[in-house]
Amino acid sequence: MKVFGRRKPKLEYVDGYLPSQHPQHTDGLTRVWPEEFWQGEIGEMLREAGFHPNMPGNILDNGEPPTQLLQNERMAFQQRLLAINAELPAKVRPVQMLPEALWLTQHGWFLIRQLHLYPFAPWNTLLLPADGIGARLTGLPVCPVHLDQEVDDKSLVAVQAIRQLYTRQGDDLDEIAVKILDATAGKVPDMMPFDQAEMPIELKAARRRMRALAFLKGCDIAGMDALIASRRTYLSDPAVELTS
Numbered sequence: 430m431k432v433f434g435r436r437k438p439k440l441e442y443v444d445g446y447l448p449s450q451h452p453q454h455t456d457g458l459t460r461v462w463p464e465e466f467w468q469g470e471i472g473e474m475l476r477e478a479g480f481h482p483n484m485p486g487n488i489l490d491n492g493e494p495p496t497q498l499l500q501n502e503r504m505a506f507q508q509r510l511l512a513i514n515a516e517l518p519a520k521v522r523p524v525q526m527l528p529e530a531l532w533l534t535q536h537g538w539f540l541i542r543q544l545h546l547y548p549f550a551p552w553n554t555l556l557l558p559a560d561g562i563g564a565r566l567t568g569l570p571v572c573p574v575h576l577d578q579e580v581d582d583k584s585l586v587a588v589q590a591i592r593q594l595y596t597r598q599g600d601d602l603d604e605i606a607v608k609i610l611d612a613t614a615g616k617v618p619d620m621m622p623f624d625q626a627e628m629p630i631e632l633k634a635a636r637r638r639m640r641a642l643a644f645l646k647g648c649d650i651a652g653m654d655a656l657i658a659s660r661r662t663y664l665s666d667p668a669v670e671l672t673s
Contacts, residue, residue, distance in 0.1 A: 617653075
C-alpha cells in the first residue's frame with residue numbers, strides 16, 4: 430500500500446522518494462519507511478497495527494541478493510530455537526528443507542516481496558532430535574549433522590514454474606513440475622493448508638506450491654512419515670503455523 434507520497438507523472442517516484450533518495454540503513458537494507466519512522470510513538474503505533482521494519486513491502490530490491498535481510502531473519506530464528514529447546518525435554522536441531530541459498534538466487538526477492546516467504550518459517554523448517562535421547566523419546570530419527578545446502582536444479586525448475594504461473598510471464602512453463610506440486614499438496618492437505626488470510630487466490634496457490642516443494646525436499650531428508658510426525662510433535666497449530 431502506498432502510504433507516504435504519491436507517484437508523480439514523468440518522474441520515477443516510489444513511495445514519495447526518487448530511487449536514489451531511499452536511504453540505505455545501518456543494517457545495509459534499503460527501506461520504504463526509513464528507520465526514523467520506527468522510533469518513538471510513531472514506531473509503536475506502526476507495530477501495534479501489525480507492521481514492522483522488515484516486512485516484505487518495506488524492503489526495496491536494490492538489485493543485490495537479500496543477504497542482510499536473511500541474516501536478520503536467521504538471527505531471529507536462532508533466538509526462537511533457544512526458546513523452543515528451553516521448553517523441550519530433549520533438544521532439537523532445525524533443517525531448512527529448501528536451503529537458504531535458494532533466497533540468494535534470482536528468485537530471492539520474488540519469494541520475499543511477492544510471496545512473503547522466508548526460509549526460517551515453520552513451513553520450511555524440519556525439527557528433529559539432536560541426539561539419541563530425543564530420538565528414543567519421540568520416535569523420530571536423529572537430525573543429520575551434514576546436509577547439502579546447495580540449491581538443486583529440480584528446485585530451481587519448480588520455483589521458476591511457480592513464478593511463471595504467478596506473474597504470468599515467461600514461456601516454456603514446466604507443467605509437469607506444477608502437477609507434481611499440486612498432487613503433493615492434495616495428498617496431505619493438513620500439512621500444506623491454504624492460507625486463511627485474505628489474499629488473491631493466485632497468491633495462495635503459489636505459496637501452497639512452495640510449501641509442497643519444501644515438503645518434497647523434507648521427504649528426501651527424513652522420509653514422509655518422519656516429516657509428518659515431526660510437525661505433529663512440535664507444532665501446536667499446523668494450520669496456522671504452516672501458513673505464517
